[in-house]
Amino acid sequence: MAESTAPPRLRIPGAPLTFEPHAFSRPRPNGHKRPPSGQRFHLWVSGCQMNESDADYLSQGLTAAGFSAVPDLDQADLAILVTCSVRQNAEQKAYGRFRELKAWKRARPGRAIAITGCMANKEKDRLYERLPDLDYRFDMRQYEAFIQDLQGEYETDPAQTGGAILQHGLTAYVPVIFGCNEVCSFCIVPFVRGTERSRPLTDVVEDVTRFALQGVREVTLLGQTVNSYRDPRTKAGLSDLLEAVERIPGIWRVRFLTSHPRHVHDDLLLAIRDLPRVCEHLHLPFQSADDAILKQMRRRYTTDEYRAIISHARDLIPDLSVSTDVIVGYPGETEEQFQKTLALLEEIKFDVVHIQGFSPRPRTTAALHPDDAAPPEKKRRINVLLDAQRRIAEDANRRWLGRTVEVLVERAEDAEVTGRTRQNRVIIGAAPLGAQTGTVRRVLVEQATAWQLRGQVLN
CATH class of the missing domain: 2.40.50.140 (Nucleic acid-binding proteins)
Known part of the structure; x- marks a missing residue:
């Protein structure tokens, strides 16, 4: 029996590896394999750290299957876009990049373009109608099937790469939970990444161990709601996972993001305090400081509850840094409600604040309401918060002088x-x-x- 050339399984969990019609490739008229030179791929990544991690695993799988990553697009035969759909401008950025790739593709016969990520999951096969030059659309939960589909098109030799795995730098992102069950009114993530699916703790430890052998010294454990992590077999939580990862030889620092306020408990805070390699940093979005807006967002906590979480965390963990996310211009947000958000920034004094104007996303309940804050008004509110945060951040950093x-x-x-x-x-x-x-x-x-x-x- 001939030896299989399927790439080794890298265990990105999610939906079973089942094909949906035309999910992976658009049929080609000639139907024959490409010449051996068609083995080089180039990745373009947009969006969050989860997309960066997805791109990393995709690179590993392609490399193990006999493909070669190239940093220069002009050297590539296959361009892969890892896209984001959380905000409209992220989608526009991806469409703009695709338009640039059309000329690249037509400059040399045999070149191809693939799209994955949240935009690919949201638009599905409508992308083929909008983008006639698109060759492949695939879901990262089924990336191994995409690679096998590619091997039917390209002549590859896994032996030439020796099953190589791409080298990392000092830091690496490691996904530990996919999807989200929170279903916040403004967020498209549950619709494009599905419900929560945690990876087995042993799989995460195996990945981090491999990264450590490659020279990685700091890992960030990723999830849309990372503190919802539960091992599917043992039900171990994020604090247990942090303890297991920080014991891995060669790993000097461990971080995690993004956390949801509803799932911050003492076991996690004590892990940050007591585990020597877990960094004293907590990313905890609050989005708005007005309880009526929070209720409309379906965040399921109040401003006072959020305030109490931060106060308790800082009492437990000396020198804890806290970063957060804020949305301004949510449908119906008044100036008075916005001022409450500004006041909470001044009160809590976050180390870093990521601020975005509301962007209506298809299929979300927030998109059913009028987007009644004009772009100039959203920009004004963003700038007000940025100006305040600049002062707050400088004061926070000055506390480190002499230390x-x-x-x-x-x-x-x-x-x-x-x-x-x-x-x-x-x-x-x-x-x-x-x-x-x-x-x-x-x-x-x-x-x-x-x-x-x-x-x-x-x-």
């Missing part, structure tokens, strides 16, 4: 290092005696701005 912090060096050049603290602050340190990328150094903080720290590397 010594631990920095994972991500770049070292010209007697200067750049990295991040355990609290996820960017820091630049003078290193007259030099320092190597990938090392952990102590830096004395001497300057602080809203967006970074500066200091002296201690030898």
Whole structure:
């Protein structure tokens, strides 16, 4: 029996590997395999860290199947777009990139374009009608079937790559739970990524172990609601997973995001406090500080409950940094309601705030209401919050002046290092005696701005 050339299973969980009609490839008129030169692929990634992680796993699978990743689009035979659909401008960005690829495809016979990610799941085969030059659309939950489908089109030789897995840098994103059960009124994620599906703890540990052997020193565990994680067999939670991952040799730092306020419990906070390799950072979106808006958003907590979570977390964890997400211009949001959001920023003093104007998404209940805040008004509210956060962030960073912090060096050049603290602050340190990328150094903080720290590397 001939040996199978199917790529090794990399265990991105989700829906079973079943084909839906035309989900993976548009039939080609000649039907024959491409020449051996057609093995090079180029990835374009837009959106959140989950998309970056999806692209990473896709690259690994393609490489193991005999394809080669190239950084230069002009060298590629296959362009793959990993798209986002959370906001309308993300979709417009993907369509713009596709238009640029049309000329690239027509410049050389045999080139092809594929689309995956949230936009591909949302639009499904309508993409073939909108984009006549599109060759493949696939769901990342079925990426292995897509690779097998590609192998029927391309002549590949897995032996030429030795089953190689792409090398990582110092950091890696590792998905631990897919989908979301919260169904917030503004969010399209449950419709394009499905309901929650947690990976087995042993699979996550195996992935992180492999990354550590490749030189990764910091991992971020990912999920749309990462603190909903439950091992499908043992029901172990996120705190158990953090404990298992931080024991892996070679891993120096562990982070996780994004958390939902409803699922923040003491076991998670104590894991942040007590596990030495888990970083003191919590990303916890609040979206709005008006209870009526929160109820319309279906967030299922009040502003007082959110405030209590942050207060308790800071009591338990010294030097905890907290980042958050905010939406302005939600349908019906008044100036008074917006001012409550501004007041909460001033009160809690977040380290980082990600601010977006409301963007109606198809199939969400929020899209049924008038988008009554005009774009200039949304922009004004965003700028008001940004101005406030700039002051808050600078004050927060100034509290580190004169202190010594631990920095994972991500770049070292010209007697200067750049990295991040355990609290996820960017820091630049003078290193007259030099320092190597990938090392952990102590830096004395001497300057602080809203967006970074500066200091002296201690030898």
